[in-house]
Amino acid sequence: EPEVTQTPSHQVTQMGQEVILRCVPISNHLYFYWYRQILGQKVEFLVSFYNNEISEKSEIFDDQFSVERPDGSNFTLKIRSTKLEDSAMYFCASSEVGVGSGANVLTFGAGSRLTVL
Amino acid sequence: DAKTTQPPSMDCAEGRAANLPCNHSTISGNEYVYWYRQIHSQGPQYIIHGLKNNETNEMASLIITEDRKSSTLILPHATLRDTAVYYCIVRVPAGGYNKLIFGAGTRLAVHP
Numbered sequence: 001e002p003e004v005t006q007t008p009s010h011q012v013t014q015m016g017q018e019v020i021l022r023c024v025p026i027s028n029h030l031y032f033y034w035y036r037q038i039l040g041q042k043v044e045f046l047v048s049f050y051n052n053e054i055s056e057k058s059e060i061f062d063d064q065f066s067v068e069r070p071d072g073s074n075f076t077l078k079i080r081s082t083k084l085e086d087s088a089m090y091f092c093a094s095s096e097v098g099v100g101s102g103a104n105v106l107t108f109g110a111g112s113r114l115t116v117l
Numbered sequence: 118d119a120k121t122t123q124p125p126s127m128d129c130a131e132g133r134a135a136n137l138p139c140n141h142s143t144i145s146g147n148e149y150v151y152w153y154r155q156i157h158s159q160g161p162q163y164i165i166h167g168l169k170n171n172e173t174n175e176m177a178s179l180i181i182t183e184d185r186k187s188s189t190l191i192l193p194h195a196t197l198r199d200t201a202v203y204y205c206i207v208r209v210p211a212g213g214y215n216k217l218i219f220g221a222g223t224r225l226a227v228h229p
Contacts, residue, residue, distance in 0.1 A: 031214050031215070033216065035219075043155070043161060043219040044219075045217070048214065056216060089158055091160045091161070093160070093161075095214070104149075104208070104211070104215035105163045105166070106161075106163065106215055106217055108161045110159055111158070111160050
């Protein structure tokens with residue numbers, strides 16, 4: 001079964017450092033998303049991406065965050081200068097383009113745990 | 118998107134059916150009901166979705182009331198591996214774009 005792959009599974013970084021989290025969405029999917037989950041809290045939407053541009057972003061997704069599709073397979077989330085409160089699980093997801101309710105199913109990756117010290 | 122209400126937690130004995138309710142009294146005619154679950158900090162996993170009719174797949178059954186104001190996710194024979202947080206989300210399909218907003222969900226504990 002196709003899956004969304006995320007790397008690294010766990011990253012530890014110092015406050016103020018830049019972090020890049022990587023995702024390989026399902027190959028025929030064209031909508032990409034990043035979510036995060038702070039320990040013990042809800043899964044929160046960060047950003048969606050389609051046709052090489054951001055289609056929607058949340059208030060959380062400030063200037064410290066950016067997303068990119070550098071090639072035909074990867075989708076990245078960059079945090080420029082990490083803060084302690086960025087410590088969380090980050091989930092990438094993708095969905096295919098098409099009509100019908102089934103096209104709207106999101107497939108999530110296993111997540112990248114970011115720990116900021 | 119219609120707001121949903123789920124109980125914060127439920128228990129179920131292994132091997133028994135788990136029935137997870139969801140209220141969505143403000144659902145509109147073109148909104149679907151989607152169910153996802155999250156097993157212990159893993160990525161959310163799609164389970165099933167439906168509009169009006171009851172639906173069944175290899176994971177679960179979804180029963181939607183005739184007025185569509187509530188639904189029930191049924192895991193017919195719960196196992197310990199079904200212990201997870203279950204999310205009911207109501208959403209209009211939009212050509213594939215599906216920004217899901219997760220609530221607190223129902224924490225299902227399956228015990229031996």
